[in-house]
Amino acid sequence: MGLFTSTPLPEPVGDSAPPVDEHPSRIATVLSHLRRSADTRITHPRRFRRQQLKALEKMLEEHLEDFVQALAEDLGKSATEAKFSEIDVVRAEIDFAQRHLVEWMDSTSVKVPLALQPAMAKVEPRPLGVMLIIGAWNYPVQLVLAPLVAAIAAGNAAVIKPSELAPATSGALAKFLPVYLDERVYAVVEGGVDTSTELLAARWDHIFYTGGERVAKIVAAAAAKHLTPTTLELGGKSPAVVENDSLASAKRLAYAKFMNAGQTCVAPDYVLSVGDSSELIRRLGQAITSFYGKEPLTHPDFGRIVSRKHFERLLSMFEQGEVVFGGEYDEDTLRIAPSIMRNVDLEGSLMTEEIFGPILPVIEVETFEEALEFIARRPSPLAAYLMSESPRLQSIFSDRVRAGSIVHNAPLAQMIVPTLPFGGVGPSGMGAYHGKHGFDRLSQMRSELNKTTVVDTLSAIYPPYSWAKRKIIDRLL
Known part of the structure; x- marks a missing residue:
């Protein structure tokens, strides 16, 4: 036509x-x-x-x-x-x-x-x-x-x-x-x-x-x-709290973070590691290598940054902490390798703006409660993830964290469940x-009401309002 x-x-x-x-x-x-x-x-x-x-x-x-x-x-x-x-x-x-x-x-x-x-x-x-x-x-x-x-x-x-x-x-x-x-x-x-x-x-x-x-x-x-x-x-900065640092958890986090070169609105934006993060970082690196090899910048399954402006914005974030894995980049192809950072500046753009790229900050917190407080002090994200097998911690996380969606142990999986609503709350969206x-x-x-006029049952509420009508109205309403 x-x-x-x-x-x-x-x-x-x-x-x-x-x-x-x-x-x-x-x-x-x-x-x-x-x-x-x-x-x-x-x-x-x-x-x-x-x-x-x-x-x-x-x-x-x-x-x-x-x-x-x-x-x-x-x-x-x-x-x-x-x-x-x-x-x-x-x-x-x-x-x-x-x-x-x-x-x-x-x-x-x-x-x-x-x-x-x-x-x-x-x-x-x-x-x-x-x-x-x-x-x-x-x-x-x-x-x-x-x-x-x-x-x-x-x-x-x-x-x-x-x-x-x-x-x-x-x-x-x-x-x-x-x-x-x-x-x-x-x-x-x-x-x-x-x-x-x-x-x-x-x-x-x-x-x-x-x-x-x-x-x-x-x-x-x-x-x-x-x-x-x-x-x-x-979007926003979707957190992932890690209480279980198994290889399976690391693989799921790495997959969710680095798909589409990290340019995913519900990707984990930062990790809060409960306790020492050394083993988690090691396993994240192991997972990344298993996905994209030792040279991810040329791997056919790893994408590139959409524009030079975003590429340069992401490179500036490397200066806001310690790069412990990755960090390589190619200016000609606009590719940045999957990277993990720690000891990051909590007031810099890395932790105040949505990263939207293949950089994952890992922050150590001493307790699960500290992780919840860390999230609560920041704007409500589009998603929040918990890597834990504990039903008690899952229940507390669901109750305490305000986010568009709560996901336990399967970051990004909520996107392919057609019966689940997808949307944010507050600064992460509406609807x-x-x-x-x-x-x-x-x-x-749209509401629709249909009432017949054959029998006028509304006559009891028409004025003038006698004592008897007031009693009838009180009983009906």
């Missing part, structure tokens, strides 16, 4: 009519087109939603190699990592939505107070309208398409803005999505800061942003001008998605 083939709707009239723009921008034109199409409710039927989800799945299947190549160009991701951490995650979301869409869309009957009987009441999920999805560069396929799955399942139209820092992936999305999805209600807009600024100036029914806290404040401020609801998926949580987040839970 062409971009402008939908039947035009009547122009708004009266006070609701917008001012005429004789030279609308491309973004304004696209948004106007999508809103007119969405107003016809073509996205509402279950059949349409299923068709679009299947089309999205077909795109990922038929152009798998194109997306794998794009991810390699943007982030140096291996084909295997690109497939399971990006494509397969989205396909799992699509499959889960397809299997549960009928039950998600069903209305839920609720009880009606005795005073209103006879009557029926229900809660029904309804599409919000037209939403804006702004993706992030670290997982440039997953973090655009997983929210889009939720948007499609919930019956919304959407404009997708991929990250300009992943240009090859952005180009692939712009090339293939319009071929498979209905262009009347879905569009891709590429561009940098100016494009994002213009997009945020428009009125949306929901804005879904994935990225950092600084830009999230800009998004929230822009949304507030139109009272637009937002979902903000941010959650994945599975039904995404469907609910991008739907209006």
Whole structure:
């Protein structure tokens, strides 16, 4: 379908009519087109939603190699990592939505107070309208398409803005999505800061942003001008408290930290080692070597830093403590080896900003209680991890730590559980998605009440209020 083939709707009239723009921008034109199409409710039927989800799945299947190549160009991701951490995650979301869409869309009957009987009441999920999805560069396929799955399942139209820092992936999305999805209600807009600024100036029914806290404040401020609801998926410094320093724990921590060269929003950002950390550091180094060999800078399964700006930012962090493993880097390929640091400056950027790279600070604390206090003094993270087999410590950790998610012994594993909500709390974000949580987040839970007029049972509460009526009202309410 062409971009402008939908039947035009009547122009708004009266006070609701917008001012005429004789030279609308491309973004304004696209948004106007999508809103007119969405107003016809073509996205509402279950059949349409299923068709679009299947089309999205077909795109990922038929152009798998194109997306794998794009991810390699943007982030140096291996084909295997690109497939399971990006494509397969989205396909799992699509499959889960397809299997549960009928039950998600069903209305839920609720009880009606005795005073209103006879009557029926229900809660029904309804599409919000037209939403804006702004993706992030670290997982440039997953973090655009997983929210889009939720948007499609919930019956919304959407404009997708991929990250300009992943240009090859952005180009692939712009090339293939319009071929498979209905262009009347879905569009891709590429561009940098100016494009994002213009997009945020428009009125949306929901804005879904994935990225950092600084830009999230800009998004929230822009949304507030139109009272637009937002979902903000941010990050923060996710801690890992280690009470069990076994090799299995070290391998799971190293895997979660150094996948995608550490550029993962829920990667362990620092480790709090309860007691001496020497054995943990040794085993972390052993795990890293088993994953990426003795020369990780040239290993095909280890990626690169997204840009020179981020590369130089990360190199400056090496000056804020003692590098006890790794520390090598290649300026030409923008690769930094998986590195472990200790005796770090707690006031430097290494420990006050999200690292978002392959550097793991290890901090010794004397007791488990000290670790909890350390976390509590800092902003609430997107995730918090505990490596311990003790049910007592797990219970205390879950009770005391405020984070978007709590995970015991399996960092990052929460990301592939479709029944778990994914989202932050406080500075690490607001709102959650994945599975039904995404469907609910991008739907209006509309209330509906139906009461017959055949028998007017409300006459007892109409004025004037006699003594008898007041007694009846007191008993009913």
